[in-house]
Amino acid sequence: MTTPPDWSKEEKAVQAVQMAFDLSNDIQRAFRVSAALQDMSTSDMVRKVLQLPYQKNRARPRLTITLKDEDFELLAEKYGLDPLDRTTIRQRVSEDLRAFAGSYLTES
Numbered sequence: 391m392t393t394p395p396d397w398s399k400e401e402k403a404v405q406a407v408q409m410a411f412d413l414s415n416d417i418q419r420a421f422r423v424s425a426a427l428q429d430m431s432t433s434d435m436v437r438k439v440l441q442l443p444y445q446k447n448r449a450r451p452r453l454t455i456t457l458k459d460e461d462f463e464l465l466a467e468k469y470g471l472d473p474l475d476r477t478t479i480r481q482r483v484s485e486d487l488r489a490f491a492g493s494y495l496t497e498s
Contacts, residue, residue, distance in 0.1 A: 465483065
């Protein structure tokens, strides 16, 4: 007989409430920059300032972007690829992001 899955984390997530705050660009920038300098997510930086528990280290540090079909078509044209070859498009985008970061960090 199998044991039922542990749904406690999912139940807690359903009970969580997401809050958004309309703050000036300067305030938002301060949080983003401070979080980046401390290798934290912006939401964890907010939690730290509010003295709430937060992740000390990011579990999966990553950049995210939402791409529409039109975006894949534009990227495919840019890279000379088939718009349906999303794996290769993703690799090429990753290379562009690494190149940007490399040039940004050496210029700074």
